[in-house]
Amino acid sequence: MIDQEHFCDRVDTSVLAGIAWAYRSASSRLAEDFSEPAGYNATCAGVLLRALFEDRLDRVFSCGKYAVDLGQSGDSGLDFLFAELTPGEISTFPQISPGVVSRFNLNGSAGWRVEDVRWLLASARPGEVNTIEWARKSETKQLVARQLGKSKDNPSLFDSFGDDSVHEGLFVANGLPIDFDTLVVGYSLDLITLKQELVVGQSQWNPDGASAWYWTVDLLEDQTPGEAHGEFFAPSLVQPDEVPDAPVKLRRPAESEDDKKAGGLR
Numbered sequence: 650m651i652d653q654e655h656f657c658d659r660v661d662t663s664v665l666a667g668i669a670w671a672y673r674s675a676s677s678r679l680a681e682d683f684s685e686p687a688g689y690n691a692t693c694a695g696v697l698l699r700a701l702f703e704d705r706l707d708r709v710f711s712c713g714k715y716a717v718d719l720g721q722s723g724d725s726g727l728d729f730l731f732a733e734l735t736p737g738e739i740s741t742f743p744q745i746s747p748g749v750v751s752r753f754n755l756n757g758s759a760g761w762r763v764e765d766v767r768w769l770l771a772s773a774r775p776g777e778v779n780t781i782e783w784a785r786k787s788e789t790k791q792l793v794a795r796q797l798g799k800s801k802d803n804p805s806l807f808d809s810f811g812d813d814s815v816h817e818g819l820f821v822a823n824g825l826p827i828d829f830d831t832l833v834v835g836y837s838l839d840l841i842t843l844k845q846e847l848v849v850g851q852s853q854w855n856p857d858g859a860s861a862w863y864w865t866v867d868l869l870e871d872q873t874p875g876e877a878h879g880e881f882f883a884p885s886l887v888q889p890d891e892v893p894d895a896p897v898k899l900r901r902p903a904e905s906e907d908d909k910k911a912g913g914l915r
Contacts, residue, residue, distance in 0.1 A: 651766065651830040651832070651851065652851075652863075652864065653850075653851075653864040653866065656766065656832070656849075656866070657866070659764050659765070659766060660763055660764065660766060661749070661763075663743060663744075663745055663749075664710075664745065664749065664750060664763050665849070665866070665868055666743050667706075667709040667710060667743040667745050667750070668706065668709075668834060668847070668849065668868055669847060669868045669869060670705070670709060670738075670741060670742065670743050671702060671705030671706045671708070671709050672702055672705070672836055672845070672847045672868070672869075673845075674701075674705045674734065674738050675698055675701035675702040675704070675705050676698065676838050676845060677735070677738070678701050678733075679694060679697050679698050679701055679838070680840060680843075682697070683697070683840070694840070695772060698772070698838060699770065699772060702770065702836070703759050703770070706761060707752070708730055709742070709743055709745060709750075710745060710747075710749065710750035710751075710761060711745075711747035711748070711750075712750065712751060712752045712761065713752060715729070715730055716747070717747040749763060750762065750763045753767045755767065755769060755789055755793075755831065756788075756789045757789070758770075758787060758789045758790065760831075765829065765830060766830045766831075766832060767829055767830065767831045767832070768831070768832045768833060768834050768849060769789070769790065769793065769831065769832075769833050769834070770833070770834050770836070771786060771790060771833050771834070771835050771836075771852070772835075772836060772837065773835055773836065773837040773846065774837060775837050775838065775839030775841075775842075775844065775846075776837065776839065776844065776846065777837060778835040778836065778837050778846040778848055778861070778865075779860055779861055779862065779865075780858075780860070780861055781835060781852075781855075781861040782855065782861075783852060783853075783854055783855060783861065784855075784856050790833070790852070791854070793831045793833065793852055794833075794852040794853060794854040794855070794861075795854045796831065796851075796852075832849055832850060832851055832852075833849070833850065833851075833852045834847070834848070834849045834868075835847075835848050835849075835850070835852075835861070835862075835865070836848075845869060846869075847867070847868045847869050848862070848865040848866060848867055848868060849865065849866050849868060850862040850863065850864050850865030850866060851863040851864055
C-alpha cells in the first residue's frame with residue numbers, strides 16, 4: 650500500500666493539476682447543460698458528471714479517443730481536443746505530454762496510470778467524500794479498499810476479503826495482478842451551494858463507519874480561479890429532484906425557503 654509521502658514523490662504535480670482541471674471542466678459543463686424541466690434528474694446528473702469527468706481526463710492525458718499518434722505534430726487534432734470547451738478552459742488546459750498517463754482500467758472500472766500508480770474514480774454525496782461507504786460501491790472498489798499492501802506483515806493483498814464468491818478474474822487486470830498500487834479519486838458536487846470536493850488517496854475498508862481513507866490529497870486546495878490548475882466556474886442553478894443516493898445534489902423547488910437561501914445565482 651502506497652503512503653502519502655511516496656505518492657507525492659512519485660506523481661508530478663502537473664498530473665494532479667490535470668485531474669483538477671478535468672473535474673472543474675466536467676462540473677461546469679454539467680451545470681450548464683442540466684435542466685430539470687427538460688427531464689433531467691439527480692440520478693442522470695450523477696451519470697453525466699462521471700461521463701464528462703472521464704472524457705476530460707482522457708483529453709488532458711491524451712488517452713482513449715484523444716490519443717496522439719507517434720510523429721503527429723503538436724498542434725494537430727486541436728479542433729477535436731478542444732471541441733465544446735470554453736475559452737477559459739482552453740486557456741487553462743494543462744500541458745501534459747502524451748504518454749505520461751495512460752488508460753489502465755480495472756475490471757470494467759475506468760482507471761488511469763502514472764508511473765506505477767493507478768487511480769479509479771468514486772463519486773460521493775455532496776460533502777461526504779470522507780465518509781464514502783465502500784460496501785455500497787462496486788466489487789472492484791471494495792477490493793481496492795481492502796488492499797493490505799506488500800509488506801511481509803501483509804503478504805497477500807486480499808487475505809481479509811474472505812469471499813469465495815469472488816471470481817478469479819477480479820484479481821487480474823489487463824493480464825497483470827491487481828496488487829498494483831491502486832488509489833481512488835473521490836469527488837462530489839453540490840449544485841445548491843456550488844461546493845466541490847476532489848481528493849486522491851488510499852481508500853480504507855470502513856464497514857464500521859470509520860473514515861473512507863487512510864490518507865488523501867486535496868486536489869482543489871490552494872487553487873486560484875483562472876490559474877493553470879483549471880478555470881473556476883459559476884454555473885446556472887438548476888431545479889432539484891432530491892434522490893438519496895445521487896452523487897450530486899440539485900436545487901430545491903423555487904417556492905421553498907431553502908431555495909431562497911441559495912441566493913438565486915444563475
